[in-house]
Amino acid sequence: MSKTDTDSRSDTQTESQPLVDHTVEGETSEEIRDEWTNYDFDGEAKLSVSELNVYYGDDHALKDIDMEIPEQSVTALIGPSGCGKSTYLRCLNRMNDRIKAARIEGNVEFEGKNIYDADANLVELRKRIGMVFQSPNPFPKSIRDNISYGPRKHGDIDTGLLARVLGRDDGEREERLVERSLKQAALWDEVNDRLGDNALGLSGGQQQRLCIARCLATDPEVILMDEPASALDPIATSKIEDLIEELSEEYTVVVVTHNMQQAQRISDQTAVFLTGGELVEYDDTEKIFSDPESQRVEDYITGKFG
Numbered sequence: 001m002s003k004t005d006t007d008s009r010s011d012t013q014t015e016s017q018p019l020v021d022h023t024v025e026g027e028t029s030e031e032i033r034d035e036w037t038n039y040d041f042d043g044e045a046k047l048s049v050s051e052l053n054v055y056y057g058d059d060h061a062l063k064d065i066d067m068e069i070p071e072q073s074v075t076a077l078i079g080p081s082g083c084g085k086s087t088y089l090r091c092l093n094r095m096n097d098r099i100k101a102a103r104i105e106g107n108v109e110f111e112g113k114n115i116y117d118a119d120a121n122l123v124e125l126r127k128r129i130g131m132v133f134q135s136p137n138p139f140p141k142s143i144r145d146n147i148s149y150g151p152r153k154h155g156d157i158d159t160g161l162l163a164r165v166l167g168r169d170d171g172e173r174e175e176r177l178v179e180r181s182l183k184q185a186a187l188w189d190e191v192n193d194r195l196g197d198n199a200l201g202l203s204g205g206q207q208q209r210l211c212i213a214r215c216l217a218t219d220p221e222v223i224l225m226d227e228p229a230s231a232l233d234p235i236a237t238s239k240i241e242d243l244i245e246e247l248s249e250e251y252t253v254v255v256v257t258h259n260m261q262q263a264q265r266i267s268d269q270t271a272v273f274l275t276g277g278e279l280v281e282y283d284d285t286e287k288i289f290s291d292p293e294s295q296r297v298e299d300y301i302t303g304k305f306g
């Protein structure tokens with residue numbers, strides 16, 4: 001499968017500037033790290049992360065992350081437990097702001113603007129960069145209300161009494177939005193005859209697709225997913241995986257997964273984080289899983305540690 005240490009070092013090593021032994025944890029040189037994480041792709045970057053550091057109190061959870069995320073594709077984030085994948089994902093739409101102990105330094109550019117600028121509009125940001133969590137978390141409301149809740153909150157849909165009195169009722173638009181979002185999330189056929197039923201009566205897999213539909217209803221451009229299938233059975237997982245691949249034709253998807261087969265099945269590029277909050281390698285998924293540069297990445301993906 002892999003290159004040996006000697007092979008992978010020979011590309012970059014010079015006599016005057018020997019590089020450290022990258023097989024020793026924590027000793028990857030900056031030059032090598034830059035080379036292995038500087039992913040060269042066709043097309044535009046949707047998000048550009050630079051010099052990102054995250055601290056929880058004294059714990060330095062993410063170290064100097066530079067990463068460009070290509071638009072309309074699936075980027076998988078993999079790595080052992082505690083290496084910072086979820087922390088990184090939450091940085092991409094400022095969800096870490098909600099964690100008191102978290103301190104974030106660096107830039108995350110979304111279409112040319114740093115989302116950490118003081119004047120960033122967080123409501124708008126999280127509308128454009130949506131998130132789906134590990135455990136399905138529908139609201140204890142009807143299937144229909146789960147979809148229309150966000151657009152109503154943002155003022156995109158109004159079906160209230162005043163709107164009705166003023167003849168501006170968006171009821172029809174709401175129905176169209178509910179149908180479109182549920183179809184996009186491959187759930188419409190299973191629920192279209194019971195849109196008024198409580199969402200908590202759906203199966204786990206259906207609930208997760210509903211959460212994806214809810215996210216799509218606010219018209220995001222980026223969808224962040226934190227282990228979206230880890231609580232689901234194999235059939236429900238396979239539906240979510242198919243859905244992720246379809247969504248990437250229109251949206252930019254970033255997904256954290258512990259499941260390496262899943263990363264291989266669904267993603268175009270994979271970023272490997274290792275213990276200590278380091279981004280060690282970032283490349284085409286095929287390359288990462290067939291011919292990684294880093295010995296540590298190879299050890300991780302072949303199950304030698306992690």
Ligand SMILES: Nc1ncnc2c1ncn2[C@@H]1O[C@H](COP(=O)(O)OP(=O)(O)OP(=O)(O)O)[C@@H](O)[C@H]1O
Nearest residue numbers: 056061079080081082083084085086087088099101
């Ligand atoms: N809210 C928090 N407060 C303090 N420390 C935190 C918090 N969230 C995460 N951490 C710490 O930050 C580090 C990275 O955690 P994170 O959850 O991002 O890793 P992960 O790779 O997503 O792990 P897992 O795969 O187990 O979900 C860990 O050391 C963790 O203990």
